[in-house]
Amino acid sequence: MANYTAKDIKELRERTGAGMLDVKKALDEADGDQQKAMEIIRVKGLKGVTKREGRTTAEGIVVGRVEGGKGYLVEVNSETDFVAKSDPFIAFGEKVMDAAVAGDVADLDALLAAEVDGKKVSDLVTETGALLGEKVVVRRIARVEGNNVELYLHRTSKDLPAQVGVLLAVDGENVTEAAHDVAVHIAAMSPSFLSREEVDAETVANEQRVAEETAKAEGKPEKIIPKIVEGRMNGFYKESVLVDQDFAKDSKVSVGEFLSGAGATATGFARFRVGA
Known part of the structure; x- marks a missing residue:
């Protein structure tokens, strides 16, 4: 024995x-x-690498870092939460982040080609998967730049590392506390766009079409349909656009109004949730 x-x-x-x-x-x-x-x-x-290629990687962690006015978020995935919370996997995530920061990387292909400790990240992925016996994936990366960049990492379970990450860039003086509060809001409320101007034309057209067709299906009079569409579009913006959302800590004001009151202006954000 x-x-x-x-x-x-x-x-x-x-x-x-x-x-x-x-x-x-x-x-x-x-x-x-x-x-x-x-x-x-x-x-x-x-x-067993080739046998793992078709497996699902629904678990994982979000790693974040801010350096020199630039914030980086990376999502790395595994098959099980047991591996996701293991020290080797967490160390792997930090190594990937090291490569992202060192190379000032903003897209996934560049990240996989970047090097850390003399190895390409793509090779590190293969080696880590081999060590852990699971399929391991670097899923995505985001980079946010600004005068003030706030990082917020949230644990959805006390037994796991962070699975939600937010970067928020804001302009203004002494806005750290306000930026943190809005970053927490973003983690909870999951906006899709910073402002109405950032919503792409295709999305706007589709939402307007759905609103109009729904109003017609409900039998609304033709003459009031434009007003109904306008109201429903405002509802869409309030749900999807960060500065239009009701602020989580005080629903009497929008996020935009809260930031304005704090002397801050949001200039960009990114939000990752594992698997979402």
């Missing part, structure tokens, strides 16, 4: 994120040697 304990199994699981059965098999094969067992897990993981 291999010379290892339940504590050894627990430690190796925490170090690799591998499943209980895989860890025990590796320790058996390595006669209890932790380093050899880690190598066995890694090698077997590499052999």
Whole structure:
């Protein structure tokens, strides 16, 4: 019988994120040697890369960082929440963020091609998946620039790292507290656009068409349909546009009004939620 304990199994699981059965098999094969067992897990993981390609990666974490007036958000995914909260996976997310910041990266292709510690991020993805025995994915990246960039990371479960991340850029003096409050609002209310001007023409046209067809289907008089469409479009903006939304901490004012009162103007934002 291999010379290892339940504590050894627990430690190796925490170090690799591998499943209980895989860890025990590796320790058996390595006669209890932790380093050899880690190598066995890694090698077997590499052999299974192609088998993992079609798997779903619905779990994961959001990593964020702000440096020099630029904020970065990266979402990295795994198959299970067990791996998502493991130290190796969290370290992997930080390495990906290191590459994003060092290369001032703004798009996914550039991030995967970027290097960290002499390795391309795409190679790091393969190696991490091999070590953990799961499909691992770098899903997306966002970069936000501004005079003041606020980062907010939110845990949806106390047992997991952050799964919601927000970057918010604002102009103004002494606006850190206001920016934080709005970043928290964004995390909770999930706006799609910063302002009405940022809503693309296709989306506007589609919303207007749906509003008009709905009014007609409800039998509304033709002469009042334009007013109904206008009202429903205002409702759409209030739901989807950040500065038009009711402020979460004080619904008597909009986010735009709150920022204005604090001497701040929002200039950009990004929001990631794992899997969304």
